[in-house]
Amino acid sequence: MISEIGEAGLLQIVQRYCPSQVVGDDAAVLEAPKGQLVVTTDVLVEGVHFSDLTTPPYAVGWRSVAANLSDLAAMGSRPQALVIGLGLPSSTPIAWVEELYRGMQACSAGWGSPLVGGDLCRSPHRFVAITALGEVPPGRAIQRKFAQPGDWLVVTGPHGDARAGLELLLHPEQGSSATAAEREWLIKAHQYPRPRLDTLPILDGIPDPLRMGGMDTSDGLADALVQLCQASGVTATVDEQRIPISAALRQVFPEQALEWALYGGEDFELLLSLEPGVAQQLLDRLPGSVCIGQVTGWDPEGTVRLRGGGILSRQQAFQHF
Amino acid sequence: MISEIGEAGLLQIVQRYCPSQVVGDDAAVLEAPKGQLVVTTDVLVEGVHFSDLTTPPYAVGWRSVAANLSDLAAMGSRPQALVIGLGLPSSTPIAWVEELYRGMQACSAGWGSPLVGGDLCRSPHRFVAITALGEVPPGRAIQRKFAQPGDWLVVTGPHGDARAGLELLLHPEQGSSATAAEREWLIKAHQYPRPRLDTLPILDGIPDPLRMGGMDTSDGLADALVQLCQASGVTATVDEQRIPISAALRQVFPEQALEWALYGGEDFELLLSLEPGVAQQLLDRLPGSVCIGQVTGWDPEGTVRLRGGGILSRQQAFQHF
Numbered sequence: 001m002i003s004e005i006g007e008a009g010l011l012q013i014v015q016r017y018c019p020s021q022v023v024g025d026d027a028a029v030l031e032a033p034k035g036q037l038v039v040t041t042d043v044l045v046e047g048v049h050f051s052d053l054t055t056p057p058y059a060v061g062w063r064s065v066a067a068n069l070s071d072l073a074a075m076g077s078r079p080q081a082l083v084i085g086l087g088l089p090s091s092t093p094i095a096w097v098e099e100l101y102r103g104m105q106a107c108s109a110g111w112g113s114p115l116v117g118g119d120l121c122r123s124p125h126r127f128v129a130i131t132a133l134g135e136v137p138p139g140r141a142i143q144r145k146f147a148q149p150g151d152w153l154v155v156t157g158p159h160g161d162a163r164a165g166l167e168l169l170l171h172p173e174q175g176s177s178a179t180a181a182e183r184e185w186l187i188k189a190h191q192y193p194r195p196r197l198d199t200l201p202i203l204d205g206i207p208d209p210l211r212m213g214g215m216d217t218s219d220g221l222a223d224a225l226v227q228l229c230q231a232s233g234v235t236a237t238v239d240e241q242r243i244p245i246s247a248a249l250r251q252v253f254p255e256q257a258l259e260w261a262l263y264g265g266e267d268f269e270l271l272l273s274l275e276p277g278v279a280q281q282l283l284d285r286l287p288g289s290v291c292i293g294q295v296t297g298w299d300p301e302g303t304v305r306l307r308g309g310g311i312l313s314r315q316q317a318f319q320h321f
Numbered sequence: 322m323i324s325e326i327g328e329a330g331l332l333q334i335v336q337r338y339c340p341s342q343v344v345g346d347d348a349a350v351l352e353a354p355k356g357q358l359v360v361t362t363d364v365l366v367e368g369v370h371f372s373d374l375t376t377p378p379y380a381v382g383w384r385s386v387a388a389n390l391s392d393l394a395a396m397g398s399r400p401q402a403l404v405i406g407l408g409l410p411s412s413t414p415i416a417w418v419e420e421l422y423r424g425m426q427a428c429s430a431g432w433g434s435p436l437v438g439g440d441l442c443r444s445p446h447r448f449v450a451i452t453a454l455g456e457v458p459p460g461r462a463i464q465r466k467f468a469q470p471g472d473w474l475v476v477t478g479p480h481g482d483a484r485a486g487l488e489l490l491l492h493p494e495q496g497s498s499a500t501a502a503e504r505e506w507l508i509k510a511h512q513y514p515r516p517r518l519d520t521l522p523i524l525d526g527i528p529d530p531l532r533m534g535g536m537d538t539s540d541g542l543a544d545a546l547v548q549l550c551q552a553s554g555v556t557a558t559v560d561e562q563r564i565p566i567s568a569a570l571r572q573v574f575p576e577q578a579l580e581w582a583l584y585g586g587e588d589f590e591l592l593l594s595l596e597p598g599v600a601q602q603l604l605d606r607l608p609g610s611v612c613i614g615q616v617t618g619w620d621p622e623g624t625v626r627l628r629g630g631g632i633l634s635r636q637q638a639f640q641h642f
Binding site: 024025026027028029030031032033034035036037038039040041042043044045047048049070071072074075077081083084085086087116117118119120121122123124125127129131132133134135136141143144145215216231 | 358
């Protein structure tokens with residue numbers, strides 16, 4: 001338990017996961033980003049966002065970093081560094097903290113964003129508060145308000161898998177028809193989401209000027225569609241049959257697949273609103289990306305229509321309170 | 322209660338405290354800092370760092386921002402922006418959240434560091450996780466490892482008041498001899514600490530080259546002295562009679578004054594290790610600053626001796642676990 005090694009002992013352990021030149025002071029000193037500075041923060045709470053039942057500590061670390069890097073990707077920005085705030089009961093096993101940091105480091109290392117500092121404190125419940133810093137060339141930030149009539153709506157990958165993975169973790173008796181590989185695919189989607197930073201070099205390769213609308217789909221694809229349209233004051237039509245759904249999800253949960261793709265959340269893909277010519281270049285170059293609809297006009301309400309009928313609302317989306 | 326207005330309603334409220342051009346996306350876009358980027362994070366947990374008994378929500382907001390700005394001041398850096406992660410039970414009164422943000426804004430506004438974003442989430446208990454971004458000219462960062470033999474040890478102001486204020490809040494029957502003004506002075510020191518960013522323009526006015534050792538005294542002056550000496554591998558002698566203690570503290574708690582000045586914590590002053598010539602210029606220009614001792618030699622153990630006898634240790638300092 002961390003109460004046995006105290007704060008100094010715990011600090012020694014977590015500092016192994018940070019570059020030695022930035023730790024040991026009241027704050028970390030970093031090189032200033034080229035271009036503009038992008039900053040985002042995400043909080044994960046035990047019992048709300050993760051539990052020992054569904055998420056081993058390594059996966060908690062991975063997911064908490066992935067959620068932040070996804071926010072940076074959604075802004076079109078490259079990660080530069082991460083800082084970690086951690087609340088832990090004194091009874092937390094030391095191994096839990098080490099696994100958490102191993103998971104955070106594994107996810108961040110792949111995208112070159114070191115853990116440069118943090119704060120540890122005692123808390124009745126475990127929580128992880130991560131802030132990610134990134135950089136974006138001036139004028140190249142992706143924003144929700146930049147969607148315009150005529151744009152194509154592109155998603156970078158399949159939706160619903162993370163929700164299905166959670167279902168299998170919470171109710172292992174579900175999906176009894178699933179093969180081991182299908183089960184693993186869906187559970188991995190929940191525990192180890194990949195922030196779509198791989199999209200950025202492709203967008204970089206498309207010549208200026210770009211006006212890119214977009215956000216990530218962490219709170220669900222339906223939520224992202226409505227938020228994007230509301231922020232831009234546009235209306236869109238989405239062909240729900242074109243929403244990419246994995247073979248595993250279709251196979252194991254055929255009844256729920258579309259609902260989870262729309263409302264499941266935590267897939268951490270990007271939803272982008274791009275001029276058709278730009279969208280086509282992205283579709284040509286990013287395997288798995290799909291055009292699921294089009295912005296059809298201005299609309300202060302931000303109405304999103306489904307091709308099959310009906311209007312999307314945020315009501316069914318994940319509510320944090 | 323925030324459960325009645327939901328996440329969207331809560332977001333509307335807190336976004337009033339942020340500049341409108343930076344909110345509404347997955348992350349905030351800021352101008353890159355001139356010089357180097359400095360980043361720090363601090364977590365405050367209800368029941369550990371604050372409670373309704375000792376800290377009204379406005380003061381929770383003030384103190385949580387002040388703690389972060391103090392870390393920036395301790396690095397010699399100017400604040401640029403703050404991001405706020407917040408964990409709240411659904412039963413939290415809306416007024417509590419508004420007061421919290423009013424307090425955060427009041428503290429941050431004085432030093433020109435806007436709240437540029439954050440994350441709100443449900444949690445079984447309240448916590449505030451703040452990350453502060455700042456900037457420092459290249460090579461001018463204050464660091465713990467920069468103390469050298471011959472340096473004078475300077476503190477920017479009195480110590481022990483915050484601990485005394487906490488005592489009066491927890492045990493109102495204590496300090497019955499205190500006047501209303503003394504009581505208010507000590508309680509204010511606990512609830513509304515001022516980060517010592519006012520020290521930076523004075524240090525700026527002292528010509529290059531500067532090698533400034535230092536840190537803040539948020540975990541207690543004794544802790545800061547030992548940490549500074551350990552990080553620099555030096556030994557120091559401190560004259561405990563010269564540690565600045567307010568008239569109010571001496572009057573109300575004469576017995577405990579020195580112990581609280583050394584071990585109380587949360588005074589958020591700076592401890593600086595400076596060449597005598599530089600130290601003298603600071604002492605001349607910063608009212609209330611005092612030289613309390615001197616670095617006397619190299620020592621990998623970082624031993625801190627008191628002039629009256631005895632060796633300071635971190636053992637008595639605030640332990641987070």
